[in-house]
Amino acid sequence: MIEIQGPSYRMFEYEQVLLNREVEQLTGAAAAGDGATIDGSQEWSSDRIARAVKLLIERSTYLSAVRSEGQDWQPTAQATIEGKHWQLRGGGQRRKQSTRFGVHGIHEYRGKFNPQMARALINVVDPDANSLLDPFCGSGTTLVEGLRLGMSVAGIDLSPIAHHIATVKTQALLHHDHEGLTKDLRALKSQAATAMKVAQDEDYYAGRDPLSTEAARYLTDWFTSPALAALRAGLSIIQNHSGNCTRLLAGVALSSILRDVSLQVPEDLRVRRRPTGFVAPSLAELFKTACEKIEAGLEELTETPRAAGSVKLLLGSSHHPGLIQNIKQGTDRRLIVTSPPYATALPYIDTDRLSLIALGLVDPNELRPLEASLVGSREWNKAVQKRWADAHSENAYGLPRSVTQLLQQLNERNKTVGAGFRRAAVPTLLYRYFAQMGEAFSAWSSGYLRPGERAVLVVGRNRTGPADDRILIDTPRLLADVAELHGFTVRELIPFETWPRYGLHSSNGVNGEDAVVLARA
Numbered sequence: 256m257i258e259i260q261g262p263s264y265r266m267f268e269y270e271q272v273l274l275n276r277e278v279e280q281l282t283g284a285a286a287a288g289d290g291a292t293i294d295g296s297q298e299w300s301s302d303r304i305a306r307a308v309k310l311l312i313e314r315s316t317y318l319s320a321v322r323s324e325g326q327d328w329q330p331t332a333q334a335t336i337e338g339k340h341w342q343l344r345g346g347g348q349r350r351k352q353s354t355r356f357g358v359h360g361i362h363e364y365r366g367k368f369n370p371q372m373a374r375a376l377i378n379v380v381d382p383d384a385n386s387l388l389d390p391f392c393g394s395g396t397t398l399v400e401g402l403r404l405g406m407s408v409a410g411i412d413l414s415p416i417a418h419h420i421a422t423v424k425t426q427a428l429l430h431h432d433h434e435g436l437t438k439d440l441r442a443l444k445s446q447a448a449t450a451m452k453v454a455q456d457e458d459y460y461a462g463r464d465p466l467s468t469e470a471a472r473y474l475t476d477w478f479t480s481p482a483l484a485a486l487r488a489g490l491s492i493i494q495n496h497s498g499n500c501t502r503l504l505a506g507v508a509l510s511s512i513l514r515d516v517s518l519q520v521p522e523d524l525r526v527r528r529r530p531t532g533f534v535a536p537s538l539a540e541l542f543k544t545a546c547e548k549i550e551a552g553l554e555e556l557t558e559t560p561r562a563a564g565s566v567k568l569l570l571g572s573s574h575h576p577g578l579i580q581n582i583k584q585g586t587d588r589r590l591i592v593t594s595p596p597y598a599t600a601l602p603y604i605d606t607d608r609l610s611l612i613a614l615g616l617v618d619p620n621e622l623r624p625l626e627a628s629l630v631g632s633r634e635w636n637k638a639v640q641k642r643w644a645d646a647h648s649e650n651a652y653g654l655p656r657s658v659t660q661l662l663q664q665l666n667e668r669n670k671t672v673g674a675g676f677r678r679a680a681v682p683t684l685l686y687r688y689f690a691q692m693g694e695a696f697s698a699w700s701s702g703y704l705r706p707g708e709r710a711v712l713v714v715g716r717n718r719t720g721p722a723d724d725r726i727l728i729d730t731p732r733l734l735a736d737v738a739e740l741h742g743f744t745v746r747e748l749i750p751f752e753t754w755p756r757y758g759l760h761s762s763n764g765v766n767g768e769d770a771v772v773l774a775r776a
Contacts, residue, residue, distance in 0.1 A: 259293065478517055596629070658737065665681060751767065
């Protein structure tokens with residue numbers, strides 16, 4: 256008999272479903288009715304029981320402990336790292352699910368994928384896959400979980416800051432000496448923080464400017480003079496450090512505090528200025544706190560088996576076939592797990608523009624074109640708008656009837672209510688979004704997956720229109736229809752309820768997502 260224990264925190268209903276499906280996929284038998292044992296294990300050989308226990312300990316997401324009859328309870332790898340997270344963060348007991356364990360907490364990148372969800376979907380959809388692609392990889396959550404499961408991983412993202420953070424996360428995860436890396440980061444933290452404090456206190460930085468002329472001019476408009484002096488001092492120390500991974504981690508720590516010390520309102524996704532009279536808090540103290548979070552995450556990694564696998568990260572768009580074809584996987588069994596942009600969702604280029612400039616990832620004049628190029632972006636010039644309006648009117652990309660009917664409904668509603676410029680543009684923006692996602696499906700089908708291999712997209716719904724006449728954009732089901740035109744069959748849609756959204760754009764949010772499970776035909 257195999258006995259299993261769930262987590263100490265309260266689970267969502269969908270997490271319980273995923274737990275049960277993980278158990279069945281990893282062991283070949285379902286959890287019994289009481290959820291505490293595994294059906295069929297009493298008739299198994301001792302070797303089969305030992306293999307099943309080992310898989311559950313190494314791979315399961317939501318189990319906290321496993322044992323076979325007559326043996327001691329053994330904690331799972333996931334429970335161990337989450338438990339260590341709470342211990343180091345002052346909690347001791349696992350009070351709730353941790354989503355910032357290990358390297359997942361090195362930067363509060365907006366729009367993060369839930370790491371437990373990514374891990375569970377790998378196990379549920381294809382636990383035998385050994386090659387993983389996330390074509391909208393963001394800050395690398397799925398890639399980290401793939402590496403923790405021993406997979407070779409590849410990620411693509413068009414945002415330089417997302418690509419950069421994903422690079423830092425995966426390098427830190429695979430580093431050969433986490434204790435040495437932590438020690439080196441502590442020394443760099445102390446040196447950089449000392450220089451930052453002096454510069455901010457004196458409102459002066461005398462060293463060589465680590466910023467380009469264009470970057471300095473741009474950032475001068477968004478930081479007080481003392482804060483910018485501290486930023487220059489910190490960047491100078493970090494950029495001259497000899498350890499590559501340490502330098503990258505410190506740079507990410509610095510970037511994570513920039514919105515809090517800038518003249519940009521930190522809570523908003525869009526660019527809004529603070530009221531006059533703002534005095535920046537101590538950059539040195541915030542930087543030290545950010546580094547200490549990273550140090551704790553590195554220490555958490557010492558409690559679990561070292562991650563293994565290879566990483567390939569590409570900067571670009573996943574709907575370009577040539578980019579996908581650069582990912583060579585040999586005879587590996589392949590899987591795609593990703594969370595693409597929602598239809599008409601706000602992009603994160605504006606949100607992270609200060610980090611993009613300060614870290615030298617883009618020039619200031621590249622920000623607008625970069626934002627306009629993202630899948631789901633609302634930005635375009637008149638020429639691009641006309642091209643897509645023409646494509647929309649002719650359905651040049653052959654989008655399915657479910658999509659064109661929704662766009663027709665939106666057009667008719669806009670005419671009835673006399674919609675303004677931005678709302679009137681939504682149907683054509685949506686047309687571009689679904690057309691580009693169709694190109695992405697085609698690229699994945701022809702350039703990466705083989706017949707029968709799976710792709711999983713976790714995506715939510717949203718709404719558009721005035722408060723009394725909103726129309727639902729059921730993005731998961733619409734994407735499923737688009738995928739069927741580009742070499743995929745739809746296997747299932749797994750519904751997830753999610754936390755409510757709050758803030759500036761919460762009125763258009765819908766508290767639910769689906770995992771769209773596809774198979775290449």
